[in-house]
Amino acid sequence: MSCDTTPTWALSGGNNRATALFLNASPYRAISHPCRPQVQHHREATTILTRGEGQKAVEWRLLTNRVVATLEEAAQLIDWYRCRWEIETLFHVLKNGCRVESLQLGHVRKLELALAIYLVVAWRLAHLTRLGRILPDLPASAVFEQTEWQAAWLLAEKPPPRKMPTLREVIRRIAMLGGFLARKGDGEPGVKTLWQGYTRLSSFVRGVEQMRSIHAL
Template identity: 30%
Template sequence: FVERPPNVDLVVRACQNRRIAAAQDEPGLLFDLIDAQPEQGRVTVTIPAAPGRKARAATLAIRFALVILRRPCNGADPALPETVSVTLVDVREVSQPEDGSEPVHWRLLTTHGVATLTDARRIVDLYRTRWIIEEFFRTLKSAGFDIEAADLGDPHAMINFVAAATIAAVTIKQLVQARDGNTDQLLSDAFDPDDQPIIEAISAKLEGKTERQRNPYPIGTLAFAAWVIARLGGWTGYYGKPGPKVMRIGLAEFNAIKVGTTLKLLDV
């Protein structure tokens, strides 16, 4: 917190019950202090689905307070100041989830100013974007392009590979988010204009006779394209939802088809 650049703010989930500077009648530990604060309000958010967990609406009780963290006793640079002031935003789900999963409880330390419930909600929303960030890096790594295993000795080649993989990973992430038709994005948000007639032709070719084998989304939407790419990636339309691995395979298949449409095989 002390050494952050002046143009950077932080939101960090606290996992340790840190020592704090407190008045004589106040607790001297971070969690004890926030536990003693009254609720400043409640907000309702959607907790997205995850393996073994269904999506659900969660009502969260919000507490926040300015806290003064003490420098750790062991291992800290003695040149650092004795204390640093940050805000702690405490977020707790008020009821037990019906699926038996653990209720949400986040303790978020931030350098952002928090004076109102609206400010606190903004911190919660900022923290929740970590899911998108984690899924993006998962696509770059184990669920997609496995960049950590790339055997490239030339640093410039590695930079070019990671840049290309990053662009593809963003497209894959957009397709995963659009697969249920909830993002209102257009096909042009992730594809070139020339890609649309190819995607429409593939959709018509892939559609089957049953309702679940037909593309349910409007032509020109990213959800329409996501259905096509998922089918190309091996998704049948019947079981589960297509994830980044399926979208990666499907996007590679689509790009191969796209290249094929440009070939003129006059002399084979």
Template identity: 30%
Template sequence: MFSADTEQWARDTFHHSELGDRRRSKRLVQLASSLANHLGQSLVQSLKSPADIEAAYRFTRNQAIDPQAIAEAGFAATVENTKHYECLLALEDTTSLEFSHSTVRGDMGHTTSNNYSRGMFAHSVLLFAPHEQHVVGLIEQERWTRNIKDYGKSQNHAKRPYLEKESYKCERASRAMETRLGEGMSKIISVCDREADLIEYLAYKTSNQQRFVVRSMQSRCILESEDKLYQYSASLTDAGMRTVQVRQKGGRKARRAVCEVRYAPITVKVPSNKKGEPVELYYVGCQEREQEKGLNWHILTSEPVRSKEEAERILDYYEKRWLIEEFHKAWKSGGTQVENLRMQSKENLERMVVILAFIAVRLHQLRYLGLNKEEAEKQSCEMILSPQSWKILWSKQEKRKPPKKAPSLYWAYINLGKLAGWYDSKRNGRVGWERLWEGWFILQTILEGYLLAKSLDL
């Protein structure tokens, strides 16, 4: 969970690191702590002395340090945290990291349909506790670059073996999680978007008794009807209505969608061009009827769905997918600014990319705590701020003597945003990523100045 003390957080996250030398592990903790205290800043801006800056650059350039070893330390810390929960959603998604700086572009591959784009891909799995409403941490992340010479290879996608396709990443992620979690895998429910709707993946998950919720990408053939799945779903009995909050994305405005809910057990046939046995699943549909191009979810799951309440629970799980997208925002444009990194090689870059991924999770935890206003108002702000920090923030924002009892977590969340110039113009109480990390940075800067002045008796 979120720790107010960045040094303690860095130790908790990376103390498992096996980098071949204890001094490297110590440097990793120091580097992560400094970067977490100076979100979005470069190495030069986040470190205090020329010696620290040089040591940090030596760390990122050290070919003996495997970026995956850094990641495994963070994953191990997440595994420890899973022991506190009975049910966890493994929210999965893929994003691209694009780098424009000329020094590293030569080591990168293409990331879009534009052959001139350069960067890497990352498939991340973020654990979320649905009952406790906690962002727990990263449990898996795979990073890769495409070979520029293979640009356009997707045209031959259907002819390539499953194990050679990028889409195998979903099964690979599940295998990695099972290796790390062992018996704890039984409490994990993978929640994936349409990229995971592969008959091989569905068969793997069911045959290994792994739990999942996957949004359907295609209307599959099923044993229950001569019609395909989507047509069959229209014949199912309406189980009631559900209101879904459609989130703003790109040019799409946020809105409330009123949907019909349907559910049924189904058996998915294996496509004629592939081998295997039919896969027994449960189907949950959530369709908006009042708009021609409205919300339309077809969900496949291993979880038993025999009632409206169980169908609603599956939809609740799927709706939490936005949290992995918010992690990407914290990692990229809204927090650690990972795409602004300037390194001399792909390996150097990847070491920093991994460290910043775990810092982004920390920022994500902070923001999610604040977004849950009802719970955040019950919690003390000392969950995220030291006594000195919140008292400085209080004096800066409230212009009066701090109270004896620490104010609420929600107060801290709102006032960190206000410290960076945020104004609740939309009246929704949601501080954006940029203002939140900027407010955090400003507060840390003020705190450092205060501590320096105090040490000099100014």
């Protein structure tokens, strides 16, 4: 059994409130059960204990069939596991936001085409949610067209800012169109309010572009 420590920013990119990480790696054998196959190989049980200032300790375990000999290897496995939540977010948008399970298409080819389009939509929303948290000060122009970010203010009946807003400002404004309250203790918006707000934003932007195309604006 080994024990070591490392700052959690090495795992979380600076967004984790915890200040230290304690690792115990020990062999683990699954308990046999008549309804599941016998496990023949040992698995490493990684125990993570994080302590933030003034916070209660949090402990969780990640079981893996990979050999963990060093703290760096354990940190790599944790980063792999963290990718699972990005995938969960993607399929959450795909199923509940895009409602792909409600599609009533008579041919597999049509279903494949629809999924290809909706996967791009789901990826964009999941990507925006993530970017707004890890790169909040990124200029909005890196992700949005000018018409898009200005529309976020116009739909709220507010004048668009004269200076280029940050990505975080635009994402929060879009999420407010979808029901995000943006109160002091609310944290950052989730993907659900973002997709609801983005639906309104997209319809508005398409309307503006159509009006410009016929020289009505």
